[in-house]
Amino acid sequence: MSLVDWSRQALAPLGRRQKEAKILFLGLDNAGKTTLLRILKDERLVQHQPTQFPTSEELRVGKIKLRAFDFSGRQIARRARPDYYTKVDAVAYLVDASNQERFAESKRELDALLSDEALANVPFLVLGNKIDIPHAASEDELQYHLGLTEFTTGKGKVNFADQTVRPLEVFMCSVIRKMGYGEGLQWISQYIKY
Numbered sequence: 001m002s003l004v005d006w007s008r009q010a011l012a013p014l015g016r017r018q019k020e021a022k023i024l025f026l027g028l029d030n031a032g033k034t035t036l037l038r039i040l041k042d043e044r045l046v047q048h049q050p051t052q053f054p055t056s057e058e059l060r061v062g063k064i065k066l067r068a069f070d071f072s073g074r075q076i077a078r079r080a081r082p083d084y085y086t087k088v089d090a091v092a093y094l095v096d097a098s099n100q101e102r103f104a105e106s107k108r109e110l111d112a113l114l115s116d117e118a119l120a121n122v123p124f125l126v127l128g129n130k131i132d133i134p135h136a137a138s139e140d141e142l143q144y145h146l147g148l149t150e151f152t153t154g155k156g157k158v159n160f161a162d163q164t165v166r167p168l169e170v171f172m173c174s175v176i177r178k179m180g181y182g183e184g185l186q187w188i189s190q191y192i193k194y
Contacts, residue, residue: 019064027094032129085118098133103145123167123191132174
C-alpha cells in the first residue's frame with residue numbers, strides 16, 4: 001500500500017481517539033528533511049531554500065496526527081534542537097545515502113542523538129535518502145557506516161520484553177521519487193503510544 005493510500009485510509013472515521021504525536025525530522029543539511037515534510041504535507045515536490053529556523057507542520061500520516069518539526073542540519077543550528085526534545089514521540093533521522101563523504105559526520109550526529117538522555121526511550125527511524133542516485137549506498141553499507149549493524153530491531157512489529165530496548169530501524173528511500181519512506185513511517189507509527 002502506498003503512503004498516499006495509507007493516509008487516505010486513515011482519514012476515514014476511526015471509531016476511537018486518533019493518535020497524536022510529536023516527531024522530529026533531523027539529519028545533516030541537504031539530507032531531504034524539508035522536502036519530505038512538504039511531500040507529506042501537501043504531496044508536492046518543490047525546490048526549497050536551505051532551512052534556517054525550526055519549522056513545524058501539522059499533518060496526518062496513517063492514523064496519526066503529527067506535529068512534525070523540521071530543523072536545519074547546519075552545525076550552528078543543531079545546538080537549538082535539545083529545546084524541542086520534550087515529549088517527543090519519534091525521531092526520523094535522514095541521511096543522504098549518495099554522499100558517502102559525510103557518513104562519518106552523520107554518524108557522529110546520530111550517535112549524539114542516540115546517547116542523549118532526553119531521547120533515551122524515543123524510537124528512531126533512519127531514512128537513507130536519495131537511493132535514486134546510482135552511487136548511493138545500499139542499506140547494509142549505510143548501516144555499517146552509521147554503526148547500526150548490530151543495533152537495528154527489525155522491520156516488523158517488535159514486542160520488547162526489555163523496556164530499555166529502543167525501536168531503531170533503517171529504511172532506504174527516495175523522497176523525490178516518493179518511495180520507501182512510507183514503509184518507514186508505517187513502521188515507526190506502531191511505536192507511538194495513545
